[in-house]
Amino acid sequence: MIHTRGLTRVFKVKKQSVEAVRGLDLDVEAGQLVAFLGPNGAGKSTTLRMLTTLLPPTSGQAMVAGRDVARDPAGVRARIGYVGQQNGAGENFRVRDELVTQGRCYGLTVRQANARADELLDLLDLKPLAKRLPGTLSGGQRRRLDIALGLIHRPDLLFLDEPSTGLDPKSRADIWRHILRLREAYGTTLVLTTHYLEEADSMAERVVIIDNGRIIADGTAEQLKNDLAGDHISITTTTEQDAARAVALAGGTAEGTTVRVKVPNAAAALPDHLRTLDGSGIKVATAETIRPTLDDVFLTLTGRSLTDDDIPA
Numbered sequence: 001m002i003h004t005r006g007l008t009r010v011f012k013v014k015k016q017s018v019e020a021v022r023g024l025d026l027d028v029e030a031g032q033l034v035a036f037l038g039p040n041g042a043g044k045s046t047t048l049r050m051l052t053t054l055l056p057p058t059s060g061q062a063m064v065a066g067r068d069v070a071r072d073p074a075g076v077r078a079r080i081g082y083v084g085q086q087n088g089a090g091e092n093f094r095v096r097d098e099l100v101t102q103g104r105c106y107g108l109t110v111r112q113a114n115a116r117a118d119e120l121l122d123l124l125d126l127k128p129l130a131k132r133l134p135g136t137l138s139g140g141q142r143r144r145l146d147i148a149l150g151l152i153h154r155p156d157l158l159f160l161d162e163p164s165t166g167l168d169p170k171s172r173a174d175i176w177r178h179i180l181r182l183r184e185a186y187g188t189t190l191v192l193t194t195h196y197l198e199e200a201d202s203m204a205e206r207v208v209i210i211d212n213g214r215i216i217a218d219g220t221a222e223q224l225k226n227d228l229a230g231d232h233i234s235i236t237t238t239t240e241q242d243a244a245r246a247v248a249l250a251g252g253t254a255e256g257t258t259v260r261v262k263v264p265n266a267a268a269a270l271p272d273h274l275r276t277l278d279g280s281g282i283k284v285a286t287a288e289t290i291r292p293t294l295d296d297v298f299l300t301l302t303g304r305s306l307t308d309d310d311i312p313a
């Protein structure tokens with residue numbers, strides 16, 4: 001569905017070059033749900049804007065929905081939907097009329113546009129709001145309308161730029177429920193950007209971590225966490241001397257009476273670990289297993305946290 005090779009975008013700002021995206025090679029198959037995760041300024045939106053033909057690449061190729069973004073941008077646009085960070089609806093039409101009008105712009109007949117509008121109002125729980133003006137909707141309701149607008153022409157592929165940013169936790173959960181529902185209903189391929197770690201972790205099947213314009217990790221959240229961060233066992237001992245002895249015996253690092261050891265599978269390794277310490281007379285006060293987060297993955301790869309301040313341009 002998406003195939004890019006060496007996709008690059010350089011911005012010129014006051015005689016300086018900003019390499020926003022540096023030689024991206026990416027393959028996304030039909031039906032996947034992919035999240036681009038990365039800190040502010042990583043190049044996520046620039047990538048999305050190139051894939052959706054809103055921005056020409058400086059170099060490299062991208063085939064999206066079977067069409068070349070540089071040679072056939074109109075062909076790409078006809079086959080994809082895009083939900084940007086800005087609102088997609090105007091202020092003059094009521095919700096249902098806006099859907100029908102945009103459907104007509106995509107070449108649907110009046111009958112098709114009406115049927116499609118009703119189908120999407122239903123899918124995105126917008127029916128009770130059909131007669132409202134977009135300006136009167138809440139943030140979450142407006143996002144749902146944006147998603148409906150992105151789907152009006154039945155695209156096989158939908159891009160969503162930060163679909164849940166700026167929403168309260170309940171509305172964020174609600175948007176995700178609708179995203180997953182539309183995927184179930186239509187099998188749409190979904191590519192979205194987010195900087196919410198937990199969302200990428202729990203919702204996306206595939207997480208592509210982007211930093212400084214490059215893909216630095218790509219896989220399921222579980223794979224990335226297992227391969228790149230690993231579990232930890234954390235124990236506390238009753239004395240600092242015991243903590244130091246525990247490190248000498250079984251590895252890890254000690255801070256006061258707390259010892260952390262990195263292991264491939266903490267739940268499986270914990271009983272043996274405790275037996276080893278007990279066999280040497282080390283008294284363990286508490287023990288817990290710690291699963292890594294995607295932030296740990298990012299930290300391992302870059303030495304920075306995803307929640308750090310913006311990276312420099």
Ligand SMILES: Nc1ncnc2c1ncn2[C@@H]1O[C@H](COP(=O)(O)OP(=O)(O)OP(=O)(O)O)[C@@H](O)[C@H]1O
Nearest residue numbers: 011013018020039040041042043044045046047313
């Ligand atoms: N129109 C532009 N002109 C100059 N520089 C730009 C432009 N658009 C983006 N950039 C720069 O390109 C880099 C990547 O920006 P981009 O918006 O793609 O990042 P992002 O990962 O989407 O960040 P965010 O999560 O904050 O939206 C940044 O350094 C940004 O300042």
